[in-house]
Amino acid sequence: MKIIVHDLQQQEFAGWVDDPNAELTVLSDNDTIRQCMGCFGCWTKTPGVCVIKDGYQNIGELLSKCDELIIISKCMYGSYSPFILNVLNRSISYMLPYFVTKNGETHHRNRYDHQFALSVHFYGHDITEAEMGTARTLVAANSMNLYSIGNKVYFHNSLQNVKEAVL
Amino acid sequence: MKIAMINGSPKPVKSNSALMLKTLDPLISTGNELTYYNINKRPLTIEQYCELCRMDTLIIAFPLYVDGIPSHLFRMLVALEEFMRVEREQEIYVYTIINNGFFEGRQNHIALEIMRNWCTRCGLHFGQGLGQGAGEMMGFLEKVPLGQGPLKNLGKAMESLAHNIHSRSMDESMLFSPNFPRFAWRFSATHSFWNATAKKNGLKKKDMLKRL
Ligand SMILES: Cc1cc2nc3c(=O)[nH]c(=O)nc-3n(C[C@H](O)[C@H](O)[C@H](O)COP(=O)(O)O)c2cc1C
Numbered sequence: 114m115k116i117i118v119h120d121l122q123q124q125e126f127a128g129w130v131d132d133p134n135a136e137l138t139v140l141s142d143n144d145t146i147r148q149c150m151g152c153f154g155c156w157t158k159t160p161g162v163c164v165i166k167d168g169y170q171n172i173g174e175l176l177s178k179c180d181e182l183i184i185i186s187k188c189m190y191g192s193y194s195p196f197i198l199n200v201l202n203r204s205i206s207y208m209l210p211y212f213v214t215k216n217g218e219t220h221h222r223n224r225y226d227h228q229f230a231l232s233v234h235f236y237g238h239d240i241t242e243a244e245m246g247t248a249r250t251l252v253a254a255n256s257m258n259l260y261s262i263g264n265k266v267y268f269h270n271s272l273q274n275v276k277e278a279v280l
Numbered sequence: 281m282k283i284a285m286i287n288g289s290p291k292p293v294k295s296n297s298a299l300m301l302k303t304l305d306p307l308i309s310t311g312n313e314l315t316y317y318n319i320n321k322r323p324l325t326i327e328q329y330c331e332l333c334r335m336d337t338l339i340i341a342f343p344l345y346v347d348g349i350p351s352h353l354f355r356m357l358v359a360l361e362e363f364m365r366v367e368r369e370q371e372i373y374v375y376t377i378i379n380n381g382f383f384e385g386r387q388n389h390i391a392l393e394i395m396r397n398w399c400t401r402c403g404l405h406f407g408q409g410l411g412q413g414a415g416e417m418m419g420f421l422e423k424v425p426l427g428q429g430p431l432k433n434l435g436k437a438m439e440s441l442a443h444n445i446h447s448r449s450m451d452e453s454m455l456f457s458p459n460f461p462r463f464a465w466r467f468s469a470t471h472s473f474w475n476a477t478a479k480k481n482g483l484k485k486k487d488m489l490k491r492l
Contacts (some may be wrong), residue, residue, distance in 0.1 A: 148352040150320070151291040151343065154486055157477040160490045174492040190397035192348050197356060199351035209472040209489065212382075212466055219382040219466070225491055243400070247393040254347040 114138060114178050114269050116229075117279070119185035120196040129276060138175060145169075146203070151190030155206035161224065177225040180231070182261070185275055188235035188268065191247025207259065215257070223260050225274075231261035234278060236269045255275040283308065283445070286317045288342030288353035290377040295320075296418040297341040300377045300410075303426055303434070304339065307442035319356050329360060333367035337396065337445060338404075340395070343415060344380035347390050357398055364402040372449050373407040374399050375441060379415030383462045385455040386411065391452055408444050410437045411455035414465050416473060421458075429459040 118140040119126060130137060147167045154164035155173065163170040168276035176182065186193040193201070234250050240248075249266050256264035269275045285305070305314065315335075317328060332338065342353050349357070353473075363463030364372075374396050378388040386412030399406040412418070412434055427435025433456040444451045458465070478488050 123489075148290050149345070149350070151289060151295070151350075153477070154425065157474060157483065158481050158486070160488050161492045171492075177492065189354075189358065190394050190401060192354065192394045195351050195355040198348060198354050201346045201348075202351050205346070211470060218384050218387065219462075223384075224489070229313070241397075243393075244397050247390065247397055250393070251348055251390050254387075263356070277352075 115166050115181045115183065116140065116175060116179045117185065118197060118200050120187055120194045121185065125272060129280065131211060138179075140172075140200055142168075146196065148199060148200040149205075153210070156210040161190045161206045163206060165203070169200065169203050171210075172200060172204040176207045176229065176259070177227050178237070179229045182215040183279060184233045185279065186232075186233065186235055188237045188240045188244055190250055191244040192251060193233075203229045203254070207261050213277075220258055228260055228262045229261065231259065232258050233267060234265070234267045234275050236272060236275050240268055240270075281312045282334065283312050283314050283337045283339060284317060284332055284335045285314055286319075286332075286338060286340045288319065288340055288350060288354050288356075288483060289348055290320050292320055294381045294419065295343070295362045296415045297343060297377070297423065299418045300341045300379060300412070301339065304377070304422075304438055304442065307438060308445050323352075324356060324359075330367055332360060333363050333372075334369070335372060336370065337407075337448075339375050339377065339445070341377040341379075342391075344378055344388050344391050344411075346386070349391055349394055361398070361402050362403040364404065368403070373405045373450075375407045375445055376409040377412070377441070378409065379418065381414040381415055382456065383414045383457050385413035385457050385463050387413065388455055398462065407449065408441055408451045409453040409455075410441055411453070412437075413429065413455075413457035414460070414469075417458055417460070417465065430460040432459040433457070483485075 116138045146169050147165050186197040209224045211222040212219050252264050252266045285301045287297050289297040392409040396406045437454045
């Protein structure tokens with residue numbers, strides 16, 4: 114399955130893909146997502162599932178069935194935009210709480226024997242060099258923690274360019 | 281000086297970020313007016329955003345989330361940038377205290393860069409950032425005097441931070457781990473934290489490993 118997580122308005126994204134089906138899941142912002150409250154319940158209460166039941170509790174499980182994760186985000190200060198961050202914050206049940214040491218640094222053990230390819234399309238009309246550098250480092254760190262098969266980072270100065278690159 | 285003490289943890293109670301602010305408070309309170317802000321339960325009000333634009337200094341304490349900034353804090357920063365563009369009249373210095381779950385405090389370097397980029401966009405001065413590793417240990421060390429035992433690095437960093445806040449200086453950021461062996465941290469985090477919490481919730485080890 115392919116997953117697209119994007120922060121575009123419904124009308125901006127309309128017509129980009131056919132209706133969602135078994136092969137494609139689209140996560141977008143309809144103003145109902147709640148913030149992670151740092152309780153670790155997705156590890157120690159209901160392992161694998163977030164305790165906040167707002168429709169976004171199953172992101173960890175979704176990722177375990179994903180072969181290709183595509184993130185489309187406005188680049189803000191070298192970070193993802195709030196909705197994308199919110200989705201990522203709510204997805205840590207994809208990992209286990211337990212630790213491994215990789216290259217001398219601590220990371221989490223994986224819950225699933227599964228890997229997906231990760232690509233991130235940042236858009237914005239005035240992204241600075243410094244912000245691009247930060248964003249690349251951020252995606253590489255995420256890729257490491259999510260055990261993704263590599264990571265690709267793109268910067269676009271218009272939504273039209275994002276659309277052409279993603280489709 | 282008017283100093284805002286902003287807690288960027290989303291936890292409803294007992295955050296490590298709050299402990300960081302509490303540790304810093306006595307080192308900077310003399311002669312300054314400190315005002316605390318929480319965004320864990322509800323977003324800031326328009327009045328509070330405007331107040332922040334009239335501060336001399338912002339201290340932002342927050343946990344590292346997915347190698348970056350927690351989403352609710354990020355929403356606040358995005359909104360604050362708009363307010364700063366319109367409302368700000370004086371020079372504002374920003375200092376951040378990040379804490380992360382993994383042992384190595386250096387893993388906070390990306391969040392620090394994002395804060396720096398945010399300051400640039402807002403026209404604020406980025407003063408200094410601290411990054412404490414093994415953050416969830418902080419609650420267990422409340423009785424340990426600052427600057428001693430596992431809190432030795434934190435003590436030095438807090439002194440440097442307090443000095444820089446007082447003198448409105450910019451300085452090298454400091455990312456560090458507790459003065460405590462990593463294997464011992466890892467052992468107690470695994471058993472006394474994850475497994476003990478799960479057990480309290482009636483779960484067994486195999487439940488924790490569940491695949492869906
Ligand atoms: C959703 C989520 C994501 C996290 N991501 C990271 C991470 O990428 N790296 C890390 O070292 N710790 C991570 N942590 C651990 C927190 O940074 C750590 O628990 C911190 O001590 C919490 O601070 P607080 O009590 O001030 O909220 C994460 C925790 C949560 C809940």
